[in-house]
Amino acid sequence: MEIGIGHYLILSGLLFSIGFVGVLRRKNLLMLFFATEVMLNAVNVAFAAIGNYYGDLSGQMFAFFVIAVAASEVAVGLGLLIVLYKKYGSLDLDVIATMKG
């Protein structure tokens, strides 16, 4: 059985779904970060696969961009997390919710 574009896309969809469920269900901010990373990388897989499928490099270029952006985002985000943790002593979303609508 040859591994084709369909397989990559299914993998990407699965990964994205896992990340999505993680975003929705997780309460820990750090875990949310992981979940978003999973979603970003799922998209990267799809970009690379489709780029390859069409013989077009821009898909892979885009994947690199996403990786770069994700890296910088993580750097900033983790910094924020540390500050938040120092402030609240926890990263649980239920604990750090301050607005009461």
Place this chain on the structure above:
Amino acid sequence: MESLVYVALFAPFVGSLFAGLFFARSPKTHLVGIVASGLLALSFIASLMLAIHVAEFGAVHVTLMDWINAGDLSIPFGFLVDEVSVTMMVVVTLVSTVVHIYSIGYMDHDKGYNRFFSYLSAFVFSMLILVMSDNFAGLFIGWEGVGVCSWLLIGFWYHKADRPFEENPSISPSWAANEAFIMNRVADLGMLVGIFLIYWNIGSLQYDVVFEALPNLKDGILVAIAIALFIGAMGKSAQFPLHTWLTDAMEGPTPVSALIHAATMVTAGVFLVIRANPLFSLDAVAGVSFFIASLGAFVAFYAASMALSARDIKRIVALSTLSQLGYMFAAAGLGAYWIALFHLAAHAFFKALLFLGAGNVMHAMDDELDIFKMGGMKKVMRGSYIYMGIASVALAGLPFFAGFYSKDAIIETAFNDGSFIIWGILVITAGMTAFYSFRQVFFTFHGDERYKALGFHPHDMYKYVLVAMAPLAALAISFGWFMEDFREFITRNLPDYEMSHHTHHWAWLLGLLVIILAVTGIVIAYKKYAGTGKEAWKRDEVFEQSFIYRLVANQYYVPKFYDEFIVKPYTIASEKFWAIDKAVVDGSVDLIAKAFYKSGDVSRGMQNGNLSSYLNWMGAGALLLVVAAAISAFIG
């Protein structure tokens, strides 16, 4: 001459602004009264000079500026000072000047002194616009302006509480003011329709253009215009059935009654008919004109009959005004426009004098109006007694006084026209007029001093007030002597009215008949009311219970009828409509507001500050978009 026109017109306006802008909130100051009176006197002098100018050189026509210019419609702010309007101007400004000076004394103790002068001068300004305008639109503006001022001034003592109808037929000043305003609104609608009809059919509102084009119109349209305009005149001049407001308007201060509800504003309707004489003298509208004359005669009699039994000193004068307005309309309807205008001017002088005299009596009696409580006051109020005597003689139409000439001319006109029913009514009314006006004089100034038992201490008005009334007294005596000059002057503009040879032949007899009736009326009044001691008048309780007396004393139950069949159903209907309005209109608006409130309340729960639930909402939204995109891709 242009500048004189503007001086005459705007001097009262300046006076009004002076009082209204600078002194509205400041305490009473005589400066306001003096400045307003001075400006009025200035306006009077300018009017007089204009009258001389018009007599020598003819009409003055000025255009101040364009007012409305839209499409084919062009209405300038133009003023026409011809024989008719200059007569009105002189009459209005003269009476206003006297009334202004009089008010300085009369309103002396009133808190609203400054406000009063502001309104009064504004009224004169509006009245001048009404008479001077050279088009129907300007006339209408003045017409509404005097209406507003009349409303303000009738309701001048708006703080007085309502009293039941049985106790005080005019209920309260604010009620009376509203009645006058609303009733005039009904009539003004007629007037507006008339003006619209004129514009639709002729395409202009300028008097000269309109009157030139009138003969080319169809008969039906002419009749419609005449009727519509006359409905407006009926409201302003308080002709039946729109007359009830005039007697109730007596709730206003007496100078107001003298100026607005006797001498000037109520004659605006007559002025309109005179002004529009090219319309009303067309053959096509002869029916309408005859109706005007008949209605005038009817109102003359009808009002005089009510005045016979009235007890309220101001109401008597108001009813006599109504009656005299009837005379004017009778003359105008019969085509004797210049006689109508002559009677208008004469009436303005003696009626204003009569009213101001009545005001003096009221002032002396601490605003007591009931003539049953007065009597024998000639000793303490000699000046007012003489003035009211002169005015009543003029009103009764005794020889050589103003009213004699003008009223006699009207009665002669009716005879000449061959309308013997109108003639008969007017003759009988002349006798009644003499009776009721002297009934009032004798009740007030002769007989027992009934006021003493009631603890009144009357005293006459200030000297300067009495002096200020002198010009009116002089004119009430002498105005009739200038009848031929007036005729010569005014018939350059108005059609002359020639009595036939036959009438000339009988004129002396007719005059004598009227004089005999008037003298009889006065003698009866004297016998009945002027005695003292044993001869003194006593209330006739049996007669007061009779049907006729009650019918007349209750103004033929017309106010009751209006109250029962118009005001009350209208009130009920208004309440019903209010309920519907609240349920439907307010309800639907409220519903929209409520929907926003509720949705906000419900969706507020989303903003709970928990990032996790935000993300859930975001996810749901994203899914929704994906689904929507999928569906649209599927369909499209």
